[in-house]
Amino acid sequence: MVLLRRVIGDALRARRQSQQRTLREVSTAANVSLGYLSEIERGQKEASSELLSSICDALGAQLSEVLRQVSDTLALAEQMESVLVPVGQPPAESPAAAPSARAPKVTGGKVSVAVHHDGPLKTTLRATRAGRQSPNRDVVCAA
Numbered sequence: 001m002v003l004l005r006r007v008i009g010d011a012l013r014a015r016r017q018s019q020q021r022t023l024r025e026v027s028t029a030a031n032v033s034l035g036y037l038s039e040i041e042r043g044q045k046e047a048s049s050e051l052l053s054s055i056c057d058a059l060g061a062q063l064s065e066v067l068r069q070v071s072d073t074l075a076l077a078e079q080m081e082s083v084l085v086p087v088g089q090p091p092a093e094s095p096a097a098a099p100s101a102r103a104p105k106v107t108g109g110k111v112s113v114a115v116h117h118d119g120p121l122k123t124t125l126r127a128t129r130a131g132r133q134s135p136n137r138d139v140v141c142a143a
Contacts, residue, residue: 002077006043007070008052013041015059015066029058 016026027037031054039045040055047055049063056063 002074003043004070004074005040005046007073007077008047008066009041009043011066011069011073012055012059015061016041019059021059026055026058030054 016023023034023038023041027034030037030051032040032051036045037055040047040051052066053063056066
């Protein structure tokens with residue numbers, strides 16, 4: 001499950017960093033405390049619509065642009081969640097799911113998967129199969 005506050009925070013941070021601005025600059029312009037803006041960017045606090053609007057104004061962005069970006073990211077994450085299935089749990093059968101979009105079936109042996117979220121559009125998966133001498137495989141999913 002993807003948290004909305006985390007995706008919003010990632011979108012705001014990406015915009016701020018693309019402008020090469022500091023947290024202090026944006027927090028001053030938005031009239032928000034530096035610590036609170038930092039918590040919003042890290043997805044630890046849920047910002048009100050008024051506060052989001054103020055932060056977007058400080059970044060020179062329309063709230064609708066940021067929310068559209070967040071919506072697109074959430075849609076992508078939902079599609080990926082239907083592909084990524086925890087070990088030992090069969091994939092959910094969905095009439096809309098294409099056969100190639102289902103997770104591959106693993107037979108024999110134990111497989112462990114570690115997921116590291118590097119951002120809203122980048123996730124690294126590390127799969128390890130017990131008893132195999134071959135090196136681990138990293139898969140980076142980015143959009």
